[in-house]
Amino acid sequence: MTKYTVQQHFEFHQRSWPSKRIDKAPIWCSVDLRDGNQALKNPMNPENKLKIFKTLVQIGFKEIEISFPSASKTDYEFTRRLIENGHIPPDTSIQILTQARKHLIIKSFEALRDAPNVIIHLYNSTSPAQRNVVFKKNCSEIINLATDSVKMIRDESTKHNGKVTLEYSPESFSQTEPDFACDICNAVIDTWDPQADEKVIINLPSTVEISTPNNFADQVEYVINKLHRKENVITSVHTHNDRGCAIAAAELAILAGAQRVEGTLFGNGERTGNADLITLALNMFSQGIDSGLDFSDISSVSDVYTECTDMPIHPRHPYAGELVFTAFSGSHQDAISKGLSDYNQKGGVWQVPYLPIDPKDIGRSCENIIRINSQSGKGGAAFILNEICGFQIPKNMFAETGKTVQKTADKKGRELSVEEIRNAFMTEFVNRSENVRISEYNIDESTVTDNRHQICITANLLHSGKEVTVKGKGNGLLDALSNAINSYGLKYQIISYHEHSIERGSNAKAVSYIELENEDKKRCFGAGIDTDIALASVLALTSALNRLYR
Numbered sequence: 001m002t003k004y005t006v007q008q009h010f011e012f013h014q015r016s017w018p019s020k021r022i023d024k025a026p027i028w029c030s031v032d033l034r035d036g037n038q039a040l041k042n043p044m045n046p047e048n049k050l051k052i053f054k055t056l057v058q059i060g061f062k063e064i065e066i067s068f069p070s071a072s073k074t075d076y077e078f079t080r081r082l083i084e085n086g087h088i089p090p091d092t093s094i095q096i097l098t099q100a101r102k103h104l105i106i107k108s109f110e111a112l113r114d115a116p117n118v119i120i121h122l123y124n125s126t127s128p129a130q131r132n133v134v135f136k137k138n139c140s141e142i143i144n145l146a147t148d149s150v151k152m153i154r155d156e157s158t159k160h161n162g163k164v165t166l167e168y169s170p171e172s173f174s175q176t177e178p179d180f181a182c183d184i185c186n187a188v189i190d191t192w193d194p195q196a197d198e199k200v201i202i203n204l205p206s207t208v209e210i211s212t213p214n215n216f217a218d219q220v221e222y223v224i225n226k227l228h229r230k231e232n233v234i235t236s237v238h239t240h241n242d243r244g245c246a247i248a249a250a251e252l253a254i255l256a257g258a259q260r261v262e263g264t265l266f267g268n269g270e271r272t273g274n275a276d277l278i279t280l281a282l283n284m285f286s287q288g289i290d291s292g293l294d295f296s297d298i299s300s301v302s303d304v305y306t307e308c309t310d311m312p313i314h315p316r317h318p319y320a321g322e323l324v325f326t327a328f329s330g331s332h333q334d335a336i337s338k339g340l341s342d343y344n345q346k347g348g349v350w351q352v353p354y355l356p357i358d359p360k361d362i363g364r365s366c367e368n369i370i371r372i373n374s375q376s377g378k379g380g381a382a383f384i385l386n387e388i389c390g391f392q393i394p395k396n397m398f399a400e401t402g403k404t405v406q407k408t409a410d411k412k413g414r415e416l417s418v419e420e421i422r423n424a425f426m427t428e429f430v431n432r433s434e435n436v437r438i439s440e441y442n443i444d445e446s447t448v449t450d451n452r453h454q455i456c457i458t459a460n461l462l463h464s465g466k467e468v469t470v471k472g473k474g475n476g477l478l479d480a481l482s483n484a485i486n487s488y489g490l491k492y493q494i495i496s497y498h499e500h501s502i503e504r505g506s507n508a509k510a511v512s513y514i515e516l517e518n519e520d521k522k523r524c525f526g527a528g529i530d531t532d533i534a535l536a537s538v539l540a541l542t543s544a545l546n547r548l549y550r
């Protein structure tokens with residue numbers, strides 16, 4: 001194969017990044033309104049740009065690249081609108097992008113008039129292909145292009161009513177020889193002459209991602225090590241996603257020394273996009289690191305994003321996608337329900353299998369964690385019935401309820417809604433009377449001796465269309481009734497009994513669950529629901545009998 005070859009393979013053997021860990025968040029800079037916007041089929045209108053800007057501020061971004069004002073009238077006007085209408089919080093810097101050309105720099109400053117904190121983001125391309133093919137300039141001419149622009153920015157900044165920070169990007173950095181990248185960045189630093197209170201941002205972009213993230217990290221660490229005046233430099237990266245590794249590349253670049261990261265919400269940006277700052281920030285959050293960004297209501301961020309960019313969010317997008325906290329598989333559901341119930345009881349460190357973070361931390365409800373289709377098992381059905389429908393189905397009943405729900409899913413051949421799961425449970429287990437029914441019962445005698453409740457009962461039993469009167473005696477209602485039914489010939493014993501209340505106030509009801517075993521050792525559960533707890537237990541008993549003798 002001759003058409004493609006390894007691009008810009010660079011190995012820095014003195015690398016230290018592999019043994020480091022991310023232990024604090026970088027400075028975040030959103031480039032949604034510039035890189036993200038430039039990549040849209042239909043760029044955002046000013047209203048939508050403003051909505052995104054306000055959302056970014058709410059999330060907590062303190063540096064926001066808002067426009068390329070010298071390149072577009074809409075961007076120029078949007079910049080003026082933000083400044084003139086007071087939309088920029090005092091602790092937030094707006095950043096604009098400009099090419100290294102005099103009239104564009106002057107126009108950019110004009111757009112930024114009276115903005116208190118601005119970052120002028122200057123870029124020129126530095127890779128051999130760009131130098132030789134596009135610009136037809138040698139290395140020193142390319143350096144001069146950058147330093148001449150830096151001088152111009154310095155001149156303009158002395159006239160600007162507000163603080164000006166310089167950001168310089170050697171565009172196509174990852175395809176540039178690292179030594180040349182050092183030379184041009186150092187020429188910029190020396191020309192700007194940054195101070196402790198006026199640091200310069202050196203931003204290293206993978207304009208096109210052409211290699212593995214470890215290679216990018218080597219390039220970043222090598223260049224950062226050689227930068228002049230490092231104490232007055234903020235090192236930054238801006239990764240693109242051509243190979244699908246923009247997030248990984250940004251993370252390894254942080255290990256390699258990057259203090260700042262540029263990216264966008266959901267990774268919107270040129271071609272395959274930029275680094276997704278939501279994923280980056282929540283990756284840190286999931287490791288106990290305060291990202292400084294607030295994604296506690298991820299759904300409203302998603303809504304603003306989709307509305308303004310007209311771009312969908314993939315259902316499997318990390319953290320934010322519709323399906324990312326959902327388990328359909330039975331074994332996963334089982335592990336999740338056990339993990340959740342353990343966490344709900346004990347708290348402490350989050351260790352719920354298959355859920356890297358608690359969905360509630362980003363405003364996602366538990367409802368969608370477990371969804372039921374024919375792949376699901378007993379744990380999933382029990383989770384929906386217990387955690388969402390309000391039942392407290394006993395553990396021994398999980399297998400039977402699971403089978404019932406799975407049969408329903410198989411029959412429908414699709415995912416079941418919560419309502420369909422509840423209906424399947426109600427139909428199979430609750431208040432059944434088609435074959436066995438107690439139409440009436442009377443307690444003839446009720447005595448308590450030595451803490452034992454003795455009851456004598458007479459009941460009307462309907463079985464297979466026949467009505468008989470049965471009598472029995474026992475310790476409590478269920479025992480007496482069972483002895484009466486057994487005397488008629490339906491032989492069984494009660495294995496377990498559970499009850500709880502469901503709903504509150506005037507709607508309160510009792511739910512009973514009874515497990516029976518017949519002479520053939522066959523076991524079955526039944527459930528009863530009624531406002532009267534005694535009646536609920538009788539209904540549970542007859543439901544179980546209907547299932548046992550169906």
Ligand code: KIV
Pocket residue numbers: 035097123169171172203205206207208238240
């Ligand atoms: O991807 C890129 O190189 C850019 C620069 C302007 C930083 O967007």
Ligand code: ZN
Pocket residue numbers: 035205207238240270274
């Ligand atoms: Zn970019």
